[in-house]
Amino acid sequence: SSDLGTPEQIRKFVTPTCSGETKMCFAITEPNAGTNSFAMSTLATRNDAGGWTLNGQKVFISGARDADHMLVVARTTKASEVKQRTEGMSLFVLDMKTPGIKLTQLNIQVETAERQYLVFFDNVELPADALIGEAGKGAKLMFVGLNSERLLAAGAAIGLGDYALAKAVAYSMDRKPFGKPIGSYQALQHRMAQAKAQLEAARLMTYNAAERFDAGEDAGAHANMAKLLGSQAAVAAVDVALQTHGGYGFDRDYDIVTLWPMVRLMEIAPINNEMLLNYIGEHVLGLPKSY
Numbered sequence: 001s002s003d004l005g006t007p008e009q010i011r012k013f014v015t016p017t018c019s020g021e022t023k024m025c026f027a028i029t030e031p032n033a034g035t036n037s038f039a040m041s042t043l044a045t046r047n048d049a050g051g052w053t054l055n056g057q058k059v060f061i062s063g064a065r066d067a068d069h070m071l072v073v074a075r076t077t078k079a080s081e082v083k084q085r086t087e088g089m090s091l092f093v094l095d096m097k098t099p100g101i102k103l104t105q106l107n108i109q110v111e112t113a114e115r116q117y118l119v120f121f122d123n124v125e126l127p128a129d130a131l132i133g134e135a136g137k138g139a140k141l142m143f144v145g146l147n148s149e150r151l152l153a154a155g156a157a158i159g160l161g162d163y164a165l166a167k168a169v170a171y172s173m174d175r176k177p178f179g180k181p182i183g184s185y186q187a188l189q190h191r192m193a194q195a196k197a198q199l200e201a202a203r204l205m206t207y208n209a210a211e212r213f214d215a216g217e218d219a220g221a222h223a224n225m226a227k228l229l230g231s232q233a234a235v236a237a238v239d240v241a242l243q244t245h246g247g248y249g250f251d252r253d254y255d256i257v258t259l260w261p262m263v264r265l266m267e268i269a270p271i272n273n274e275m276l277l278n279y280i281g282e283h284v285l286g287l288p289k290s291y
């Protein structure tokens, strides 16, 4: 849909990102707003040149230093000046070489290729065509991206869970401190079986949500459930892999403990599981909002 970018924006930013020629990072999280994205204070105001001036800060932005472009969610109307919290949000794509962008690397312990950054925008001047879609109507566009991001997170979590569980199974067949493989002990075997069942259930939910997304349906509830179940299944799988490996699980060279920060993070980011439960409670079950 043209709401999601003009043909020119797609040509300039999306096509080279998909082909790997350029890199894009995504910036929504702010130090003060945190999970409450609608409370963000990064503000873009119209400038005399017909473009925008961006001020504010973002935190935890993955890969910002290596990125050529950033997709940034900002307010074009302050949160205090809109009737509905979802109004006044806008999406911009900016060139990371634009003057006024400052990055500070954070000291995050997860095993990923990219690092995270605190990003400052100090009077960053953006051209008019940096805006995606209509000013103030970015919230709806944002959720198209966020639902697919949740599916990606579910897929990544399930993949990590599969990897950890396969290692647990293989190790438990070999390891025989009492003469029999530890994989024959139900204390371990049942936990591995439980993790397997959780992973398969999460996989089905993820495929189901992906089908809905591809069919153009509202995939919000299912994408949220997929990310919730996927991250929990991954935690269960890495946890039993750690248990199975005993002390060796904590040797980085066995590549089990190295997975732990990542799978635990997946219960918290890109969105914490509590918010997913809130969504299911409110929007699927029709219960009152709790926060």
Ligand SMILES: Cc1cc2nc3c(=O)[nH]c(=O)nc-3n(C[C@H](O)[C@H](O)[C@H](O)COP(=O)(O)OP(=O)(O)OC[C@H]3O[C@@H](n4cnc5c(N)ncnc54)[C@H](O)[C@@H]3O)c2cc1C
Residues within 6 Å of the ligand: 026, 027, 028, 029, 030, 033, 034, 035, 036, 059, 060, 061, 062, 063, 108, 110, 116, 265, 268, 269, 270, 271, 272, 274, 275, 278, 291
């Ligand atoms: C390695 C890493 C990479 C990241 N990459 C990016 C990125 O590329 N771009 C980006 O924009 N952001 C990124 N993030 C940020 C990430 O999305 C946020 O950290 C996450 O959404 C949680 O926000 P917060 O840390 O401010 O937690 P807070 O909002 O402070 O929440 C803290 C905890 O409180 C609980 N909580 C909060 N609100 C509620 C509620 N309403 N109901 C119940 N419980 C609640 C949850 O348990 C939550 O974990 C990244 C973070 C990390 C650590």
